[in-house]
Amino acid sequence: MRIVLYGGAGYLGTVATRHLTELGHQVTVVDGLIYQRGDDPARLLPSASTFIQADLRDPAALRRAATGADAVVHLGGLVGEPACALDETLAVELNYASPVLAAEVARTAGVKHVVFFSSCSVYGHHDGTVDEDTTPNPLGIYARTKVLAERTLTGLLNDRALTVLRLATVHGRSPRQRLDSVANRMTAQALATGRIPLNGGTQRRPLVHVADVADVLAQVLTTPDGHRTFNVGADRENYTIAEIAQTVQQAVPGCRIDAGPERDEADARDYRTSFARLTAAFPGACPTPLSHGVREVADAVQAGDLDHPDLPEYDNLVGLKNSLADGRIRALADDDCTRLHADYTRTSWSVR
């Protein structure tokens, strides 16, 4: 298959590109490398893939890549509430306008299948177990842009296949390593300082290994089927934040957990997720436990494979602040972005 990965030079995309090319697919990655300075895509991506450096808000660039493709996958954007809160207009452009433009282009280019990377963060706070039929409860800009993109893509692509992947929080090793998601961050901190800071331990989160996400992507790409939404992870990989810290502590002997306030006021997400739909469609999906990803990251830090775990390139939030400061990325507010920003402004968020 000919597959385009928009945002494919990131943490998930580089792992997915390797996996898909190893399976024999022709992969084109379109990415603006919005965080890296002078980074070489040849170091991040397999030689069997094609790389195009472009802005994912540029319909002409999206179209060039999509022409002749069997499927396009959108995994570009700003990840997490803190990054989105730095510049709400930019967040809406990257997380909402860009996937909508990609879907519009896919329609006119005759691409039969669009895959959109969303997040379990859309569930926000729920007392019981959430599944794909649970009404989203987006608590911030990141989750809102994801919910709105899911809805608009569903309307736009009514005559072709759309797969929405709502990912659990990802852990493990990647050629484009991130150390700012919860398990990876705790692991790097435990090794660097001997401490795991814990702000609120009771909130529940699902976790998933980065290679398992790539494998689910490969499976959905080869079985397009109408409109489908999947939570991506495994039932047994629901953890509390304290349990994540304990898993890291077991992998880094001698480190201690420093418990802060009982709740993290800045992040109210708390939900238990069902992955039954994914498991029914793809038996055995997402088999890798959290302990494996923690071990991988710990081994990489200890072996010196990561230049220095404190470098901004491993932290999207620091990287984004730097990129905004040096003008590497900014809100465009061009005609397309303004048109689509209006959807976001119009939307009422009392969705429960």
Ligand SMILES: NC(=O)c1ccc[n+]([C@@H]2O[C@H](COP(=O)([O-])OP(=O)(O)OC[C@H]3O[C@@H](n4cnc5c(N)ncnc54)[C@H](O)[C@@H]3O)[C@@H](O)[C@H]2O)c1
């Ligand atoms: N990593 C996680 O824990 C996680 C969890 C849930 C959902 N997701 C979703 O998965 C997707 C991928 O996440 P990731 O961790 O790989 O993120 P990442 O930041 O590592 O990768 C995103 C890539 O998109 C590129 N990009 C962003 N905006 C762009 C633009 N306008 N033009 C060109 N390139 C642009 C960046 O350069 C980067 O390489 C995102 O949509 C994210 O919301 C990730």
